[in-house]
Amino acid sequence: MDVGLENRTEVLIVGAGVIGASAALALAKSGHDVLVLDRNSGIGDGSTGASAGVIRVHASDAQSSALADDALSVWNNWREFLGADESEDLARFVRCGSLILDTGNGFADQAAAAMSGAGVAFDKWTLADMSGHFPYFDFHRFGPPRSVDDEAFWAEPTEFLRGGLYTSQSGYVGDPTLAAVNLMRAAQRAGARLRLSATVVSFDFEGDRVVGVTLGDGITLRAEAVLVAAGPHTDRLIRGIGATADFRIRTRRIREELIHVPAPSGLDLALQGVHLVDGDLNINFRPERGDAFLVGSNGDRADEQTFIQDPDVFNQLVSADAWERMTLRLARRIPDLGIPRVRMGVVGLYDAAEDWLPIYDRTCYDGLFVAMATSGTQFKTAPIVGELLRYVIETELNGRDHTTEPFRSPVSDRAYSTAQFSRLRAPREDQSRG
Ligand SMILES: Cc1cc2nc3c(=O)[nH]c(=O)nc-3n(C[C@H](O)[C@H](O)[C@H](O)COP(=O)(O)OP(=O)(O)OC[C@H]3O[C@@H](n4cnc5c(N)ncnc54)[C@H](O)[C@@H]3O)c2cc1C
Known part of the structure; x- marks a missing residue:
């Protein structure tokens, strides 16, 4: 032609x-x-x-x-x-800060070294700092991440996490x-x-x-x-x-689910929200507007990953398994969380290198x-x-x-x-x- x-x-x-x-x-x-x-x-x-x-x-x-x-x-x-x-209607960056829980698995140390190397500011928080800023979280150690079908998942925790890394400048675009x-x-x-x-x-x-x-x-x-x-x-x-x-x-295509969970009543996430990287429970979440959490997985090997061959063919509905796993884990970290009846969220594909x-x-x-x-x-x-x-x-x-x-x-x-x-x-x- x-x-x-x-x-x-x-x-x-x-x-x-x-x-x-x-x-x-x-x-x-x-x-x-x-x-x-x-x-x-x-x-x-x-x-x-x-x-x-x-x-x-x-x-x-x-x-x-x-x-x-x-x-x-x-x-x-x-x-x-x-x-x-x-x-022009523009996307808005919401600064809510990001807190990485130090679970002792080396991830927080690696992140601290990377930020120091890049000249990026961060704070090292003790358990008392974390509890003072976010009293609605239970900072007990629940990990290592387990299936919610494992009896050990429900065991009463005895230890507390030792602290975390906080970057106040982080946030999200909704x-x-x-x-x-x-x-x-x-x-x-x-x-x-x-x-x-x-x-x-x-x-x-x-x-x-x-x-x-x-x-x-x-x-x-x-x-x-x-x-x-x-x-x-x-x-x-x-x-x-x-x-x-x-x-x-x-590279491979991995199916990822983000779930939407209403916050406990009375908790205003516009004021008290944070992006939490919780390697202890293999979840991370951020505030979704002022009244909900958007929760995803950290990708710990404890949870199975779903690899997708054809990017046009995958289940685009939030699965019952992911929903249950992530809400129950979130409920361990946030004792006042109610378990919602409606399953809401978004499913997408990661395009990720090894x-x-x-x-x-x-x-x-x-x-x-x-x-x-x-x-x-x-x-x-x-x-x-x-x-x-x-x-x-x-x-x-x-x-x-x-x-x-x-x-x-x-x-x-x-x-x-x-x-x-x-x-x-x-x-x-x-x-x-x-
Ligand atoms: C569930 C999930 C959560 C994520 N969370 C975060 C996060 O919190 N923070 C972060 O930084 N990143 C996050 N990411 C990663 C980030 O969103 C992606 O890296 C980024 O959006 C990829 O953008 P892209 O433009 O490369 O791809 P895409 O947005 O997929 O755009 C590719 C475009 O190509 C088009 N296309 C495909 N094939 C053809 C074709 N043959 N001809 C013409 N057009 C074609 C498609 O229609 C599509 O519009 C997340 C990703 C997912 C899936």
């Missing part, structure tokens, strides 16, 4: 989730001609829409913590960053889809174009170079660079053309780039990741290897090694998903 001029683009982005939208904004601001495609009829309706939207600055390594810290300053200045006027819409609107103001209900079915080549894509309706679009930011669909999309052949990192770090890289094909394995941590970093992807694409299009030069944060003096996000890295063994 003859490709008309209107079908030529400099950078084509597959996926209008929070990552694709952020990359579109950074590239368009930098003067590139950008077209974003999404198979859905709305922006941010993929895994972004299922996200808990937690924006916390702790991580397993210093660079990830620094990236989150840089992104946090963007979330705190969202309107200014987007260049949005007062009439409407992740709106955040992606905000990014895309800003990208469009900067000149990016968007085509919804447009499904990419194949990539077009000239030799070993990807030169465009073909859509489900047969339309062919040409581009100098194609960035695939298709969330849980990315692996399947690029595997078919052999683009994962040289990857040293394996070492829980994302892949932001080119592929073995010139012109083809990926932003994948972002779950469940990269919503928070998305505003900076867009800039990082711009850097990767620009550097490679200029014939240089992006991993040999640092990416400079646009909001701080920090320099980042993009080798950490390479498809060719050796999987890190010290990473955790939380």
Whole structure:
């Protein structure tokens, strides 16, 4: 088919989730001609829409913590960053703080070392500090995490946790889809174009170079660079053309459930809420508005994970098992919690690498780039990741290897090694998903 001029683009982005939208904004601001495609009829309706939207600055390594810290300053200045006027409805960052319970399994120590390495502020809290700030929690040690069918789960606890790490600057964005819409609107103001209900079915080549894509309706679009930011669909999309052949990192799709549990009456979470990372019970939760908790799993091996082969085929309803497990665990930490009758929540897919770090890289094909394995941590970093992807694409299009030069944060003096996000890295063994 003859490709008309209107079908030529400099950078084509597959996926209008929070990552694709952020990359579109950074590239368009930098003067590139950008077209974003999404198979859905709305922006941010993929895994972004299922996200808990937690924006916390702790991580397993210093660079990830620094990236989150840089992104946090963007979330705190969202309107200014987007260049949005007062009439635009924007996603809101709610600062509620984040507390990691120190269960003695090394996770809190690792997070403390990472934050110290990144120059990120945090407080070490004793048991008395924790009880003073959040008297509605029972800080007994209930762990290690157990099945609720295990009699030991119900045993009376005898010991208390020893303390925790608190970052007062952390919080959440309650409407992740709106955040992606905000990014895309800003990208469009900067000149990016968007085509919804447009499904990419194949990539077009000239030799070993990807030169465009073909859509489900047969339309062919040409581009100098194609960035695939298709969330849980990315692996399947690029595997078919052999683009994962040289990857040293394996990725997989994991079904994740977040449940919605009303807070005890009289507890105002707008004032007293916190994001709690509870490795003792293998849950983490944040306030949902002022009157409920949004609860997810920490991914401890004690709980089975559900791996999904086809990202279009998975049960999208909250399961009775997850519901029971998470509400009962939450009820151990919050003795006044009532067990609700209605099962409410959201189910989504994590697209995760075996070492829980994302892949932001080119592929073995010139012109083809990926932003994948972002779950469940990269919503928070998305505003900076867009800039990082711009850097990767620009550097490679200029014939240089992006991993040999640092990416400079646009909001701080920090320099980042993009080798950490390479498809060719050796999987890190010290990473955790939380
Ligand atoms: C349950 C859950 C909880 C999470 N909680 C947090 C959290 O608290 N904090 C945090 O930082 N991160 C969290 N994450 C991770 C974060 O939400 C994701 O990393 C992020 O939203 C991924 O965005 P994305 O743009 O890469 O992917 P997506 O949002 O999935 O977007 C990909 C887009 O690509 C489109 N697409 C797919 N295939 C095609 C195709 N063939 N052609 C055209 N378009 C296509 C899809 O329609 C979709 O819109 C969570 C994730 C999940 C699932």
